[in-house]
Amino acid sequence: MPELIAAAKPIIGDEERQAVDRVMRSGMIAQGPEVAAFEVEFGAQLAGGRTSVAVNSGTAGLHLGLLAAGIGPGDEVIVPSFTFAATGNSVALTGATPVFADIELDTYSLDPAAVESAITPRTRAIMPVHLYGHPARMRELRTLADTHGLMLFEDAAQAHGASLDGALVGTFGTFAMFSLYPTKNMTSGEGGMVVVEREELARAVKLLRNQGMERQYANEVIGFNARMTDIHAAIGRVQLKKVGAWTARRQANAARLDRDLRGVRTPVVADGASHVYHQYTIRVDDDRDGFSRALKDEHGIGNGVYYPIPNHRLDSLAKFASGLDLPNTETAASTVVSLPVHPSLDEADLDRIVSAVNALARAGA
């Protein structure tokens, strides 16, 4: 068996190690100056200068962003079902109801027509996911939100640097969340960044992440401990300098796969969109699970299925979705496979991925 090509691979170098060491030696390791600097640098580079607030996970970022925007019991937030459970969970954790709408099969993001049909008098917001690093249909969703007086939020966990008509994701919504988990396009170890449209939201998220305090022991609201540490922020600051070059590598790897793969459906990039290929996701209509297994076990090519069970059919979230029928979501869940596209791949790895996928697609045809 050839050596396994990993499905995903965080890149941690000497600079990250030195940054951690610098913080450890400073004696100040909890949230402090590194977090403050990371927030400013992240906002400037990846959020069009919007104010950014660092938290200890992407999930906490969604949860706190929703709470800061005033989402709570009795409210409905329209979300895709074809996403990681954190999207639906974060809405449910506020006491609001996640209302699952179907996706489009070309870009796997919320279908504006399905969103429109899901609007009720209780709907307060729409929260698309820029899945796999491809921007959701923000123009149409913005129009819908404005027409119906709703807020627009962004789950940008997978989409650092993605853009639509030149505008970065994260700059469309009332707030957006970027995850900094190790397999995402950049990492701080664990972490999340909430970027906000208005300063009062930044203050609300900051209060919620720190027990409701701005001044020590003057707790204004009931809050969490969702602080990022300076150790994690120091890693994130180094990664921020590298993520642009890594994204270019992901895009070059994707272009190579687009050019040479045969017999499978390769990713679609919408007009005006810049895709950052958190995942390079193909569709295999026949026996996807067998394809995924053979790719790994016979050809040594790591791959992943994101996501085999949509949110609305998870035991945890199904109570919000009785009788719901989401045909495109079901098709995607049963046919998608994500191939390695990460920046550490070399030409030989890409050659192996192309020949293995093409051989399996021919065998299945």
Ligand SMILES: *Cc1c(COP(=O)(O)O)cnc(C)c1O
């Ligand atoms: C990773 C991810 C999250 C959650 O981020 P964490 O940092 O892992 O908490 C939320 N939504 C999507 C779509 C994700 O991929």
